[in-house]
Amino acid sequence: MPQIKEHIADRTLHIELFKKKFENFDTITVKKILEFYQDKDAFVKKSTVNWRIYKLVEKGIIQRVGRGKYRLGEQKEFHPKINQSIKSLYTILKNEYPYLDISIWTTEWISQWMLHIPSTNKTIIEVEKGTEDSVFYFLSDIRKNVFLNPSIDILDRYAQENKNQIIIKNLVTDAPLQKINSLRIPALEKIIVDLILDVETLSEYQGRDLESIIENAYQSYSIQEDKLFRYASRRRKRDFVEQFIKSIV
Numbered sequence: 001m002p003q004i005k006e007h008i009a010d011r012t013l014h015i016e017l018f019k020k021k022f023e024n025f026d027t028i029t030v031k032k033i034l035e036f037y038q039d040k041d042a043f044v045k046k047s048t049v050n051w052r053i054y055k056l057v058e059k060g061i062i063q064r065v066g067r068g069k070y071r072l073g074e075q076k077e078f079h080p081k082i083n084q085s086i087k088s089l090y091t092i093l094k095n096e097y098p099y100l101d102i103s104i105w106t107t108e109w110i111s112q113w114m115l116h117i118p119s120t121n122k123t124i125i126e127v128e129k130g131t132e133d134s135v136f137y138f139l140s141d142i143r144k145n146v147f148l149n150p151s152i153d154i155l156d157r158y159a160q161e162n163k164n165q166i167i168i169k170n171l172v173t174d175a176p177l178q179k180i181n182s183l184r185i186p187a188l189e190k191i192i193v194d195l196i197l198d199v200e201t202l203s204e205y206q207g208r209d210l211e212s213i214i215e216n217a218y219q220s221y222s223i224q225e226d227k228l229f230r231y232a233s234r235r236r237k238r239d240f241v242e243q244f245i246k247s248i249v
Helices: 002-013 015-021 030-040 046-058 084-096 132-142 152-158 188-197 208-220 225-234 238-246
Strands: 062-066 069-072 102-106 122-127 146-148 165-170 177-180 183-186
Touching: 002 015, 002 046, 030 046, 030 069, 046 062, 046 069, 062 225, 084 102, 084 122, 084 132, 084 183, 122 132, 132 146, 132 165, 146 152, 183 188, 188 208, 188 225, 188 238, 225 238
Parallel strands: 102 183, 122 165, 146 165
Antiparallel strands: 062 069, 102 122, 177 183
């Protein structure tokens, strides 16, 4: 019986016709999908179409790229491999600051997409505004190469060569984060925006390397541009980021 129901459901999705209809669309809106199914059944309910959209995503026919926006292809989520060093550092911080919002990531996650891979990585730790100094002094006592919102000049002068750096920054309110293995890390959309805007702290990841990172991120994962541009707006740089992204992808 379940197989029969699934077969009937597949027939109502009109998958092959759907793919042919939208094969040249960069973005497919809910309105367009509703119109597609209304052509097949003028009395189809919007709730039924919403269910079909859910099934299309579940089957890997379409992927979400924003609120009410889709494109053909399977949903590919960004779930980077988190090494023991990052886990250990995050645990140390949460033990010392159990109630503090903390986000952590490493440039190791995006270096594979670069044309010129740096010899060292940076661990970016973002904490609530007003707590950066406390976290910086705490980490400086137990780790080396720790910097608080450093400029290019500071990093050039004081960063130890061939050693990974730890950068402490302010966590922007409502920044897009996700949880993996009990760690809070930035969504890929946030990482892309930060790479574009944080030229001082991420100077090694600019120019053609940055373009390559963004191109590969869009090819490898489902980027939700609504989320990306909303975060860029939180940083008051939406127009700049949007133009930059459009010049690449």
